[in-house]
Amino acid sequence: GQQVMQIPQYQHVQEGEDFTTYCNSSTTLSNIQWYKQRPGGHPVFLIQLVKSGEVKKQKRLTFQFGEAKKNSSLHITATQTTDVGTYFCAGTLGPNFGNEKLTFGTGTRLTIIP
C-alpha cells in the first residue's frame, strides 16, 4: 500500500536554530497537507500544497512540494519554544475531488533546547 515516510524521526535543536523535516511518498500525490501535533494534543492543520514545485510561506515556516509530487518539506527558520511538537505530512493519492482519504506520514518530533 501507499507509504509516506518522514525523516528525521526526531530532531533536537537549540532555540534559534533552523529545522527541516522531509516527507517522501512511494507514489505520486495529488496534494499534500501538513499538520502539527503538540505533546498530548491533537493534529492541527497548517497548510495544503497542490501544485508541482509549489512553495508557500507562513511567517517562519516554509513548505515545499516536489516537482514530481512525491516529496515535500517543511522548514522552520529560527525555532522558538512554541514550535515544539510533532509535524506530520499527509498525502492524497490519485485525483482529488476533495474527499479522498489522507495517508499520514510517520512524523518528525521536534524538541527545542532553550
Next chain:
Amino acid sequence: EAGVAQSPRYKIIEKRQSVAFWCNPISGHATLYWYQQILGQGPKLLIQFQNNGVVDDSQLPKDRFSAERLKGVDSTLKIQPAKLEDSAVYLCASSFFSGLTLFTSYNEQFFGPGTRLTVL
C-alpha cells in the same frame, strides 16, 4: 465556532470487553473521519463518512470494529471485543467537503481531542 467534540476522553478496559466512542463534528461538516493513533505513529484512517454513507473503510478491522453515522451528524465507533493492540488514541475529525463541487482541492481536517484507550 465550536470544535469537534469527543467522549469519553479516557477509557480503560480489559481485553475482550467492549467499548464505544462518540464524536460530534463541527456543524455543517459533511465528512467525518475516525483515526487510530498508536503512540509514536501517525494517525491511521479507520473509516470515512460523507453524510451518512461510508466513503472508505478499507483499514477498519471489521471483525471487531464497527462505526455508524446514522443521521449524518454525530458518529459512534465501537470495538467488540477489544485486544491489547487496540490501545491507542482514537481521533475523530471532520471537514466541510460536501461533494457538490468537483475538483475541490481544499480538504482541511479539524480534529477532536481524542479518546485515549488503554486495554489491559
